[in-house]
Amino acid sequence: MTTSTPTRDRIIDAAMELFGAHGFRGTSVAKIEAAAGLTPGAGGLYHHFRSKEDLLRAGIDRHLARLRALRDIRATFTGVGDLRTELTLTARYALAELDEERELLQILAAEARSRPDLVRDAVNQLLGTSQQDFAAHLADLGNLPPDRANAIAAVALGSLYSARMPRDLFNADPTLDDETFVQTWVDMLITLLTP
Amino acid sequence: MTTSTPTRDRIIDAAMELFGAHGFRGTSVAKIEAAAGLTPGAGGLYHHFRSKEDLLRAGIDRHLARLRALRDIRATFTGVGDLRTELTLTARYALAELDEERELLQILAAEARSRPDLVRDAVNQLLGTSQQDFAAHLADLGNLPPDRANAIAAVALGSLYSARMPRDLFNADPTLDDETFVQTWVDMLITLLTP
Amino acid sequence: MTTSTPTRDRIIDAAMELFGAHGFRGTSVAKIEAAAGLTPGAGGLYHHFRSKEDLLRAGIDRHLARLRALRDIRATFTGVGDLRTELTLTARYALAELDEERELLQILAAEARSRPDLVRDAVNQLLGTSQQDFAAHLADLGNLPPDRANAIAAVALGSLYSARMPRDLFNADPTLDDETFVQTWVDMLITLLTP
Amino acid sequence: MTTSTPTRDRIIDAAMELFGAHGFRGTSVAKIEAAAGLTPGAGGLYHHFRSKEDLLRAGIDRHLARLRALRDIRATFTGVGDLRTELTLTARYALAELDEERELLQILAAEARSRPDLVRDAVNQLLGTSQQDFAAHLADLGNLPPDRANAIAAVALGSLYSARMPRDLFNADPTLDDETFVQTWVDMLITLLTP
DNA sequence: CATGAATGAGTGTTCATTCAT
């Protein structure tokens, strides 16, 4: 029973881990309390959150906030080295970010049907301006018209996402190692950018 | 009370639709019975399925069987027309298949945490030999070594899948219209295949 | 699926065995039908019995009828040999009869609370006139006043019954082998009868 | 809503009474809750017991504990007065104890088929070392070899038990009043002990 | 701030019984 962390945070930690592992409905408030070091079933959770759903929202918000912080860092490696190096770093970074948000993605995928709006909003923030930013960057790099850059960004980012989805969302076995994937992905982009 | 279809099939239909809309846990047996024209709460479902979980399995199996039938048809348009035409048809077909299996994918994504094995097995059947088949075909078309063909297939198929995932799994708004997506995807593949 | 015996009898056989093993409530009509070679859950049982309870009554009645037949035979070994021989035979016979009616006794004990009248009636028939008959016989043998003979019969018969009850009704381990039990029981009676 | 007694005890009381009256299966959790002053069907029982079966075990344990307490008292009247007085007291005490445990015996008899181990264990504790103790005492009193003492103890105790079984377990009418039964039982034992 | 106890509304599942075929 780690009491160092404030109870509220311990509850969010416990809840998000359990939501990821067993789903929202599959996780009882009592189990969350127990995992957070409170007496299970005593309702101590309700001193920190208005409802179980409120707790879910708080957990998602915390994930999203952490993500925004990460995003700010990304800008740093724009323009580092040559085109191949930069795209490789971008790909690796994106995969790392997806790994970081694995738990959140699992929760969102599981709750998409029961809480459409909540999930849509969160995912829109997750994907956020990624595609537009990336498209703008590609337009710069390859001297492309905006529409073309946008289309390429969509196809390329989708490909990156799908490198993790089967494993994270469907428990499927990966079909390609990361390094080969990244190399092929970079090859593909470069051939599209350099005519 | 539609009695034309056999009750067992009506139950599966109702169940899969409800599972897709509200999730497995979010769908009560009583609701399924009602939607299938049975008295809700009377347990009539249990004359056809041993448990709610058994019903889920039967529903997934039926989807997978339908999918296998579709797969057999696909082979028909291999080698039709030039490379661009063939890849375009392939992409369009893949998107159509994903649309067809939308309900199934939503259910699988939602249940991945609570029924890992069930979902893994189903997804392995869904993805099936797609990637290997496609890789072999690409190796043929572009005269590529197997490893390279496999890598390209992974990136390209992933990209296709991800054209639907945000919308189907996360309720996200589409970022690109289908036709542009397909064209860009074909461009990408062709530049990789024709050195 | 033995079809030689009439269905009705097969149902009674199956039911009484299952009632004895799992209790009346613990035995579903479907299980009885299955054990009797009918389709479980199809209600074929109701062509032969008005209700599950009716079947129980029929089963008990059949046991009681069989018992009445046995009783008639008992009279045969009255007056055979000396006192010790006769009492020994009586004790052995009583134990054998209890063994024969083990299933019935178990059912009656289990249902005594839920069907008081049914059980009381059956047990009164089971114990029937045993005690009075035995008392009359003892009065003869020992030249005793009726009240005294009746008291001795009650104590002695009770002792015989209790040689089986712990094992048959409570799954308890027997504390004495039959032969020693019978000898001691006969000793006891003889000392009471021969002053 | 009698709140004086702790809820847990009220639940046990209510449950054991209902189990005795209608059997374990015949008593619904809702009925127990209602009888204990809780809202029926609300599952308040599960804050005190893990399952209905757990409650049954707790009830049996409480009965057995009470019985152990009684046993300790019994030792006090060993060696009081002459042989006849002592045996008379023993018989009366045994009958009183059986009356005290009537509810428990009824429950055990009804559940013997469905919970064999539970019942066997409880009955072994109930009968406990009674027979061995009694046999040792008889060996003392009558100067008998152990085997003989044991056999007599089995026959005599069985006779005592069976003075209550027909009434308590089978709703049968008593065939002898207590006082006559005890006198006859003592007569029987004394003739066996004093050669 | 945490707890023990309680509750209302549901959950999946079982089952005796009926009935058209």
Added chain:
DNA sequence: GATGAATGAACACTCATTCAT
């Protein structure tokens, strides 16, 4: 006489939430 399908009523058990202490 037997069956497949259906149903009404009940069942043990779960759970998010509330509240006095």
